[in-house]
Amino acid sequence: MLPRVRRETGSTAALGPADEADLIARCRTDDRTAHDELYHRYRRQVAANLYRVLNDRTDLDDLVQEVFVIAFRGLDKFRGDARLSTWLYRICVNVALGRIRTRRRRPSAIGVADLDATAVDPSLVERPETPERTLQRQQDRDRVYRALEQLAPKKRVVLYLHEIEGRDLKDIAYLVDSNPVTVRTRLFYARREFYRLIAGDAALDPPPMGGEEGEA
Amino acid sequence: MSRHVAPQTWADAFAGRLSDDERAAIEQHAEGCEKCARSRARVGRASDSFASLRAQTAPELPWDAVRARVHWTVSKERRARTAPVPRRSRFAWPRRTWLALGLAAVGGIGVVIATQRTTSSPAKEPTIALARVAPAEAPSPPPAPAPAPLAGLVNRAAGEVRLDGVRPAELFTQRLVAGNVIATGDGAVDVQFGEASAFALGPGSTLELRRFDAEAIELAVTGTIDVEVAARRPGQRFLVIAGEHTVEVRGTQFRVEHVAEGTRVACRHGRVAVRDRAAEVEVGTARGLRIAPGTALTEERVAPLTVDELDALARATPLQLPLWDVDALARNSAPLSIATPTAATREVRVDGVELGRAPLAVRVMPGRHTVEAADHAGRFRRAGWVDVAGAGAGARLELPAERPPTAGIAARRRELRAGLDHARLASCTRSIAKAGLSGTYVQIELAVDEHGAVGFLNVIDTDLPSSTARCVRESLAQVRFRAGAAATLRERIDL
Numbered sequence: 001m002l003p004r005v006r007r008e009t010g011s012t013a014a015l016g017p018a019d020e021a022d023l024i025a026r027c028r029t030d031d032r033t034a035h036d037e038l039y040h041r042y043r044r045q046v047a048a049n050l051y052r053v054l055n056d057r058t059d060l061d062d063l064v065q066e067v068f069v070i071a072f073r074g075l076d077k078f079r080g081d082a083r084l085s086t087w088l089y090r091i092c093v094n095v096a097l098g099r100i101r102t103r104r105r106r107p108s109a110i111g112v113a114d115l116d117a118t119a120v121d122p123s124l125v126e127r128p129e130t131p132e133r134t135l136q137r138q139q140d141r142d143r144v145y146r147a148l149e150q151l152a153p154k155k156r157v158v159l160y161l162h163e164i165e166g167r168d169l170k171d172i173a174y175l176v177d178s179n180p181v182t183v184r185t186r187l188f189y190a191r192r193e194f195y196r197l198i199a200g201d202a203a204l205d206p207p208p209m210g211g212e213e214g215e216a
Numbered sequence: 217m218s219r220h221v222a223p224q225t226w227a228d229a230f231a232g233r234l235s236d237d238e239r240a241a242i243e244q245h246a247e248g249c250e251k252c253a254r255s256r257a258r259v260g261r262a263s264d265s266f267a268s269l270r271a272q273t274a275p276e277l278p279w280d281a282v283r284a285r286v287h288w289t290v291s292k293e294r295r296a297r298t299a300p301v302p303r304r305s306r307f308a309w310p311r312r313t314w315l316a317l318g319l320a321a322v323g324g325i326g327v328v329i330a331t332q333r334t335t336s337s338p339a340k341e342p343t344i345a346l347a348r349v350a351p352a353e354a355p356s357p358p359p360a361p362a363p364a365p366l367a368g369l370v371n372r373a374a375g376e377v378r379l380d381g382v383r384p385a386e387l388f389t390q391r392l393v394a395g396n397v398i399a400t401g402d403g404a405v406d407v408q409f410g411e412a413s414a415f416a417l418g419p420g421s422t423l424e425l426r427r428f429d430a431e432a433i434e435l436a437v438t439g440t441i442d443v444e445v446a447a448r449r450p451g452q453r454f455l456v457i458a459g460e461h462t463v464e465v466r467g468t469q470f471r472v473e474h475v476a477e478g479t480r481v482a483c484r485h486g487r488v489a490v491r492d493r494a495a496e497v498e499v500g501t502a503r504g505l506r507i508a509p510g511t512a513l514t515e516e517r518v519a520p521l522t523v524d525e526l527d528a529l530a531r532a533t534p535l536q537l538p539l540w541d542v543d544a545l546a547r548n549s550a551p552l553s554i555a556t557p558t559a560a561t562r563e564v565r566v567d568g569v570e571l572g573r574a575p576l577a578v579r580v581m582p583g584r585h586t587v588e589a590a591d592h593a594g595r596f597r598r599a600g601w602v603d604v605a606g607a608g609a610g611a612r613l614e615l616p617a618e619r620p621p622t623a624g625i626a627a628r629r630r631e632l633r634a635g636l637d638h639a640r641l642a643s644c645t646r647s648i649a650k651a652g653l654s655g656t657y658v659q660i661e662l663a664v665d666e667h668g669a670v671g672f673l674n675v676i677d678t679d680l681p682s683s684t685a686r687c688v689r690e691s692l693a694q695v696r697f698r699a700g701a702a703a704t705l706r707e708r709i710d711l
Binding site for chain 2: 030032035036043044045047048051057060061064065068069072137141143144163164165166169179181182184186191192194195198199200
């Protein structure tokens, strides 16, 4: 059996339901230390969620801020029917959706994430590969995100949550505040569109280095 | 296989969602088809990259600065909330008063002058002049346009459903309009009438669409109705009439049960107002109101719903499709009938969504749909795929007869566990473990016959990349079984 390695989330330890309820109760009384604790526990998780959905670290700090402001505002309405982390993830999804919509209306210049994307994947540092293989991996990831960029925002989020995060329909329905039937249908069209884009190549291939804008 | 393989089918194959036969068929096709081979390679590379996308960690941010900004925003709002209401300026009143007095004085002088003019020269105001200056008879306002009628479409139906007293042959093509009466026998029916707006009529119920247009919806019910309705625009009304009580909503999900024993209103979310001739009572989220026959509304109390009641409301959520425009939905969907081989009913789900007990029919979008049926233990097992062509061309699937429970599941499970080659499994997952991924799993479905031969071995769920999942599956396929009881089992193996 392989040793289990916890994924780094930024939280010191997972909260049990009772501790979580206690933390929420203290936050509701506007306890500053409770707010700090909640922020410190979930800040990296929130940032990672936003980063993975958007693949863009431009204004990521603003988005993290937005998520926590919404969370602190809405804690009174949090009924506890999901884990706090799931509820925060739901806020992340909604904030990310808003960002995707804004970005589609107003395409921004190349972001920091795009520059960073040319760097070597940190997960590969421990396992040296040939430069060609590293480049290919990076290109594969870019192709995935380029295809995602071309989907409508709602489809993009649903597809991301299902195909990449591996979440089931009920989870996704909760996260996007919809019902499973809607999610299922949206996912059906999103998958079809996404994999067609992935399979049919030209538009997704990055422009050649130093070459023209794109392929014919 | 002559048609090209759809790209998403390759994704299903890499994720282990296809059977061995299906997989073999598309692989064979790809051997002789350059386009599909290229598609397979590209989708495979994309699927492989999902794990690394999932494993991305957060970049470093100025955490303290973000925290400070969050604190500043939240505390500023809190201060604004708790700050006392500012008192009016001491001088504001006199200033306004003087202004009002000034205006009144000017108006009074004007009135006096006008009166004097009128009284001093009455002859200067001939009748004809008066007639001339009198405004012409105001044209009658144009009649208000009639509100646009609404139409509803059946999304799910089970058992006997009658429309205006008859059992329609093509229920899914019927458009429900004002004046229609829907009645259910032992069955139930879900009707969608707008985006995010639908109702489900329970067994033994009757519903009359008394008014059904863009301005108002009035549903008169006897029996049980579950309604989920999108937020109404100002001026729009949504009423459910249950005997002498009316239930009015703005945007919510709720249930009204009107039977001989009384009326019950339960609200899952949102808020509804229940009225009779004398009073009005509001029922909020997760609350219910029971009204016994002959009792006044004011005597009743609103009580919180139990967890079971809330769960029942959640399960009764009417089925809705995301596409709404009655014509578009009618054009782009088709009914799927799910039948059972015997009189027994079975819980079914389509594409992962639980729909209730078959036989039933459900409206679906075109494409391939997975149908699963629950076995005696309540576990859903795949019953088959259905391809729905769309444009009204319905499809039908008969559920296979339920196999009797196998006795040897526990024995086969023990054999599987004992036969696992842990070293080989570890070698399969070594690369992803090095990349920082652990706690992964595969869930398999396995059938072993009485001779110990493996009928099928499918990876039905996993969080592994497809190449690793393939390796794990090959390792599991090496497990040998002795002769014994035939068994089909599902097993989750943590890696």
